[in-house]
Amino acid sequence: MRFHAAVAEPATGRTIELPDEAASARLAADLASILRTGDIVALSGDLGAGKTTLARALIRQAAGEPELEVPSPTYTLAQTYETQPKITHFDLYRLGDASELEELGFEEAAETGIVIVEWPERAPAILEDANLRLSLDMAPGGGRVAQLETTPELALRLGHSLSIRRFLDRAGYMDAVRRPFPADASVRRYERILAGPRSMILMDAPAQEPGPPVRDGLAYTQIAHIARDVRPFVAVAQALAGEGFTAPAILSADIENGLLLLEDLGTEGILSQEGRPLPERYLASAQALAQIHARDFTRPIATRHGFDWQIPPFDRAAMSIEVELLPEWFWPRARGQSPAPADREAFRTAWAALFEKAAKGRQTLVLRDFHSPNIIWQADKAGAARIGLLDFQDSMIGPAAYDLASLAQDARVDVPADLEKDVVNAYIAECDRIGTPLDRDAFTAQYAIMAAQRATKLLGLFVRLHERDGKPQYLRHIPRIQDYLSRSLAHPVNAGLKAIYDEWGVV
Numbered sequence: 001m002r003f004h005a006a007v008a009e010p011a012t013g014r015t016i017e018l019p020d021e022a023a024s025a026r027l028a029a030d031l032a033s034i035l036r037t038g039d040i041v042a043l044s045g046d047l048g049a050g051k052t053t054l055a056r057a058l059i060r061q062a063a064g065e066p067e068l069e070v071p072s073p074t075y076t077l078a079q080t081y082e083t084q085p086k087i088t089h090f091d092l093y094r095l096g097d098a099s100e101l102e103e104l105g106f107e108e109a110a111e112t113g114i115v116i117v118e119w120p121e122r123a124p125a126i127l128e129d130a131n132l133r134l135s136l137d138m139a140p141g142g143g144r145v146a147q148l149e150t151t152p153e154l155a156l157r158l159g160h161s162l163s164i165r166r167f168l169d170r171a172g173y174m175d176a177v178r179r180p181f182p183a184d185a186s187v188r189r190y191e192r193i194l195a196g197p198r199s200m201i202l203m204d205a206p207a208q209e210p211g212p213p214v215r216d217g218l219a220y221t222q223i224a225h226i227a228r229d230v231r232p233f234v235a236v237a238q239a240l241a242g243e244g245f246t247a248p249a250i251l252s253a254d255i256e257n258g259l260l261l262l263e264d265l266g267t268e269g270i271l272s273q274e275g276r277p278l279p280e281r282y283l284a285s286a287q288a289l290a291q292i293h294a295r296d297f298t299r300p301i302a303t304r305h306g307f308d309w310q311i312p313p314f315d316r317a318a319m320s321i322e323v324e325l326l327p328e329w330f331w332p333r334a335r336g337q338s339p340a341p342a343d344r345e346a347f348r349t350a351w352a353a354l355f356e357k358a359a360k361g362r363q364t365l366v367l368r369d370f371h372s373p374n375i376i377w378q379a380d381k382a383g384a385a386r387i388g389l390l391d392f393q394d395s396m397i398g399p400a401a402y403d404l405a406s407l408a409q410d411a412r413v414d415v416p417a418d419l420e421k422d423v424v425n426a427y428i429a430e431c432d433r434i435g436t437p438l439d440r441d442a443f444t445a446q447y448a449i450m451a452a453q454r455a456t457k458l459l460g461l462f463v464r465l466h467e468r469d470g471k472p473q474y475l476r477h478i479p480r481i482q483d484y485l486s487r488s489l490a491h492p493v494n495a496g497l498k499a500i501y502d503e504w505g506v507v
Helices: 021-032 051-063 106-112 124-129 152-170 231-242 279-293 316-323 325-335 341-359 401-408 417-433 440-467 472-489 492-504
Strands: 012-018 040-045 078-081 087-091 114-118 132-138 144-150 177-180 189-195 198-204 213-215 250-254 259-263 363-366 375-377 387-389 396-399
Touching (some): 012 021, 021 152, 021 177, 040 124, 051 087, 051 114, 078 106, 087 106, 106 114, 152 250, 279 363, 279 375, 316 396, 316 440, 325 440, 341 440, 396 401, 401 440, 440 472, 440 492, 472 492
Parallel strands (some): 040 114
Antiparallel strands (some): 132 144, 189 198
């Protein structure tokens, strides 16, 4: 009976000394940060070697609950924890026969989550299939020694996790506690780092390859100017802070390996405890945005980390490749087939005219994802500094209205139409107040165009995240995005696009 298909690969070995309990806890944290659905951890060692202690620490770390009750499953044989992904802890010491594993639901647990197995020797197939075999032995001088054997793929994950530990050590936080942090739609990972009373955020974003070419020999990430390493984040954070805005301070950086230790701006956002928009904070965010847009970010940024960064343009190619996500991903899911060439041409022609109109309006720094998940309320500050900024590594120079649409049509939250109008009016009023007045009619037209552009992109992107990347949770936002798109298409500037979308049944 086989449980895990990947472990036919040759094993890669590593020895780690665990002189004390703190070292064991660090190893548990380093392992918890890399384990994924389908991983099987086989824990071997004599009685008293510390298997249950290590398993308990690993489960608590994955749960983010240091006091979580984790009893030994010696008598129950299995215990499941609703971590993300879930972990099932097996203790096979009292297993009568390997065939009993089927009754315990081992195969399903291994397919749908992480499994940790003590006494795996009772079922040799587990030892054969485990992609992490960890044996604990008593060390002659005290403490323990962990012998790890992993598949090459997991060895890469483990090596990267241990490099993060060394990064924290070099930054002066050798005994820092690592806590899991919610993932976003990107390839970046985050952890909360606790050092005594101090909380920090680790950004783990190794450099990414561009990906396959999709147009004119260029990858999607190149055309859309998607950040592929941490340099854009570092540069834009420095530029924003230099202008008096609140961006996380970079406490330590390993640019080459994509590791940043950031100031923790806290967890208080612009939503209520029930997840609804707090109007006064949305209006304050719009006012801060107007002040950001009043600054000039077009000059190259000379960073304190030894490199210069030029914020790229949000040009027609970038806007076009983003809206193409709708016919590429959303249409086939909604219609069961790809659009005909004539439909694609009509779509592109309509958008080309709109992009030309949007380019005639005000062009500013575009943070790209200026919405509730990336805005941290700074209650102890005043003015624009109350708005803590995150997730701006994809910043470009483009139509000012894009960021306002990102806020007022928040993709994760239902923003009522009346509040959307108030947010737009607050932005325009703040521009007037600080001496950067707007032509209201021209700006609201640019706003309608860029709001439609963003909604069109998101409809395709959220389907792609589900179908290509295995992230179905984003599909729940699609009805909201369609509602926002309907609002934007009601503006006369979008009349031609509305006719196409009505025919296609997009909204």
